[in-house]
Amino acid sequence: MEIKKVVVIGSGTMGSGIAAHLCNANVPVTLLDLKTEISEQARERIHKSKPPLLLDKSKINNIKVGNIYDNFTEVAEADWVVEAVVERINIKHDIYKKIFKVRKKGAIVSSNTSSIPIKVLSQNLTEDEKKDFCITHFFNPVRYMGLLEIVKSENNDLDKINSLKKFCETELGKGAIICNDTPGFLGNRIGVFAMQIAMTEAFKMKLSVEEADAIFGRPMGIPKTGIFGLYDLIGIDLMSDVLKSFIKELPETDKFHEVAKEIPLVKRLIETGYTGRKGKGGFYRVNKVDGKKIMEVLNLETGDYFPSKKINIKTEKVDLKILINQDDKYGKYAWSVISKIIKYASSLVPGITKEFNDIDEAMRLGFNWTKGPFEMLEEIGVDNFFSKIEEYKDNNFLENLAQSKNEEFYGERQKYTDIHTLGKAKKTAMSVDGNNSAQIYRFKDYNIVEFTTKANALDYDSMDALKKATNKPLIIINESMQFSAGVNLSYTMEFADKGDFKSIEKFIRYFQETCKHLKYSDYPVISAPSGLTLGGGFEVMVQSNFVASHTNIVVGLVETIVGLIPAGGGCKEMLARWLDTEEAKLDPHYASLKVFDIIGYGKTATSPVEAIPMKYLKPEDKKIMNRNSLLEVSKKILKDNRDFKAPAETKFNLAGHIVKEKMIKVLDKLYNDKVILDHGMKVGKELANVLSGGDTTIDKTLSEEDLFKLELDSFMRLIKTKETQDRIKHTLATGKPLIN
Numbered sequence: 001m002e003i004k005k006v007v008v009i010g011s012g013t014m015g016s017g018i019a020a021h022l023c024n025a026n027v028p029v030t031l032l033d034l035k036t037e038i039s040e041q042a043r044e045r046i047h048k049s050k051p052p053l054l055l056d057k058s059k060i061n062n063i064k065v066g067n068i069y070d071n072f073t074e075v076a077e078a079d080w081v082v083e084a085v086v087e088r089i090n091i092k093h094d095i096y097k098k099i100f101k102v103r104k105k106g107a108i109v110s111s112n113t114s115s116i117p118i119k120v121l122s123q124n125l126t127e128d129e130k131k132d133f134c135i136t137h138f139f140n141p142v143r144y145m146g147l148l149e150i151v152k153s154e155n156n157d158l159d160k161i162n163s164l165k166k167f168c169e170t171e172l173g174k175g176a177i178i179c180n181d182t183p184g185f186l187g188n189r190i191g192v193f194a195m196q197i198a199m200t201e202a203f204k205m206k207l208s209v210e211e212a213d214a215i216f217g218r219p220m221g222i223p224k225t226g227i228f229g230l231y232d233l234i235g236i237d238l239m240s241d242v243l244k245s246f247i248k249e250l251p252e253t254d255k256f257h258e259v260a261k262e263i264p265l266v267k268r269l270i271e272t273g274y275t276g277r278k279g280k281g282g283f284y285r286v287n288k289v290d291g292k293k294i295m296e297v298l299n300l301e302t303g304d305y306f307p308s309k310k311i312n313i314k315t316e317k318v319d320l321k322i323l324i325n326q327d328d329k330y331g332k333y334a335w336s337v338i339s340k341i342i343k344y345a346s347s348l349v350p351g352i353t354k355e356f357n358d359i360d361e362a363m364r365l366g367f368n369w370t371k372g373p374f375e376m377l378e379e380i381g382v383d384n385f386f387s388k389i390e391e392y393k394d395n396n397f398l399e400n401l402a403q404s405k406n407e408e409f410y411g412e413r414q415k416y417t418d419i420h421t422l423g424k425a426k427k428t429a430m431s432v433d434g435n436n437s438a439q440i441y442r443f444k445d446y447n448i449v450e451f452t453t454k455a456n457a458l459d460y461d462s463m464d465a466l467k468k469a470t471n472k473p474l475i476i477i478n479e480s481m482q483f484s485a486g487v488n489l490s491y492t493m494e495f496a497d498k499g500d501f502k503s504i505e506k507f508i509r510y511f512q513e514t515c516k517h518l519k520y521s522d523y524p525v526i527s528a529p530s531g532l533t534l535g536g537g538f539e540v541m542v543q544s545n546f547v548a549s550h551t552n553i554v555v556g557l558v559e560t561i562v563g564l565i566p567a568g569g570g571c572k573e574m575l576a577r578w579l580d581t582e583e584a585k586l587d588p589h590y591a592s593l594k595v596f597d598i599i600g601y602g603k604t605a606t607s608p609v610e611a612i613p614m615k616y617l618k619p620e621d622k623k624i625m626n627r628n629s630l631l632e633v634s635k636k637i638l639k640d641n642r643d644f645k646a647p648a649e650t651k652f653n654l655a656g657h658i659v660k661e662k663m664i665k666v667l668d669k670l671y672n673d674k675v676i677l678d679h680g681m682k683v684g685k686e687l688a689n690v691l692s693g694g695d696t697t698i699d700k701t702l703s704e705e706d707l708f709k710l711e712l713d714s715f716m717r718l719i720k721t722k723e724t725q726d727r728i729k730h731t732l733a734t735g736k737p738l739i740n
């Protein structure tokens, strides 16, 4: 079965997301709704979406639009028809009747429903039609969420389901998990239960909103939105509808009922329009006091708002064992929540799936958890878990495990796919070493370095691990969301606060030395980025010999935003790339001015398509839709480059003060227009100095070391200023840059 054309019916949140993602995969797609105006508006929303749903905005018109009355003939040409209309069964039944009347013989028809069982959806279909009908449950936002649940029925032609899975894996890059027809499938069944447990236990144990979010978040390997933050994000009213649908579908004996009871405070929030971020606020709200915006948070007992407080729960590191044994209310809350999630998830095996592994993967892909409940159980330790848990009767999975006491019960990750993923490979390493910031996995023919800090921020140890791993071909790759958000600014500020600038200088030098080593060591170095690849993270990537990039990356040099300039070779490499153009051969100022514009504004690209014109990525760098495939592609690069030779050192001919003056003119204009202030001017001048080559002329040749020195000197002058330190502190405290 080949999928060459797709029609999506219903152009709301999900239909438009699915159409955009098919467009990303270069699959011809038509989006139909009740009126053409509606699907046209959907196309406009796609074009303006943030974060962008499209890899390449210029392709927006590849999504054809129309309505279900005048343009239904499109359906007759489609190999796959995706229904994503409102969650109303009669509307869905009507649409299927229309579709099956005209569809091409053998074409797949699927629904994106979140809650209607396949037997109900397909009840009016003939046996033959049922063969080609399934549920394809995408998550929002479609481009960014890895999970796709494909729900099959006993009527399905399995070959067809498998080839749809293959298409969705390879072309759409999804983690496609085949599920049974049970309410909420895998992700939402466990994910919504987990949210409800986290919420009801917080009420019961009298934790504040911030306290619950601080625990049911990073320390548990769960996104930092936590529980109440996630409720606000999804919409408190929408969550209430989701719960109602679960209550309707699940038998009364299901434990879900215990956590889905209406909470009076939540009911009141919905009734008064406090439905979350899209409404007047929710558990959190932004309030204006004396003209200043402040974040307020709901007191769960009184229902009043108070300024939100930062919570210190001792452990910021993801260490479940320490957390659940912590002898305070945080430890008790963590254990209560996690043990109940583990109990519930395991009680559903084999009912909702015979592979417990699939439940974990659904939580990782659909809810961005670092580990699913079963892997958390493995981390807590089987013995430890059973010594703490009170009862688990009628739970076959736990009863069996209690008997076998098999600490190694988990096996490998990502069983749902044949792809040899990083998660699977790590378990087969010959040896593992590393430090607090990175792990080195050693294999026979190559090494892998995986950064392990928060957002994979880089420090001395990260560099040390890279350096130690270059005794063989090296692949720099990671499982967590971000490749690297850049240099660890809190680490740098710890030195700055003590006035210990020597240590900062030592670190930057080591960073430069390591990156140079990556580029020129005897063995090829491959970076396989996805997610944030910023600042220092970009510098590691750009000084690797090869790049295999996921299509979801945010890449760029953003140092100027915190009052710094790139000093790990970012300026140098960007100059090298822009010097190597036809324009630069004709105009000696071209490269410096281009790079000044890109780095000066801290420009970022949100996909490889955007990154190539800025030269953050090269056309020959590999771009991969499925994140699971990054390791296989990287290994293929190694195989294809067995006779690798390190590149020759780059040389630079730059125009010095002549081009620097041009850049300063640009700065003067920005300053006069009040786009930048005094410190912006200072940062700009330092950048101009580096990119012009400093005290040089076009006939002099500069080495990479010369460029590194210019970068370092500028960086050190800037980090010593109070203004830059204030900008860094502000960014660290708020997660947002201080503008100008």
Ligand code: NAD
Binding pocket: 009, 010, 011, 012, 013, 014, 015, 032, 033, 034, 038, 068, 084, 085, 086, 087, 091, 095, 112, 113, 114, 115, 137, 138, 139, 140
């Ligand atoms: P939505 O309300 O945003 O969009 C529904 C669209 O369907 C609207 O544009 C509407 O005009 C159109 N529509 C209604 N009747 C139609 C008809 N007869 N023919 C053509 N179009 C019609 O809804 P949504 O959030 O995109 O949800 C769509 C489906 O996806 C639902 O089944 C929902 O359960 C499921 N889903 C939603 C999410 C989510 O996060 N929103 C996630 C997963 C699955």
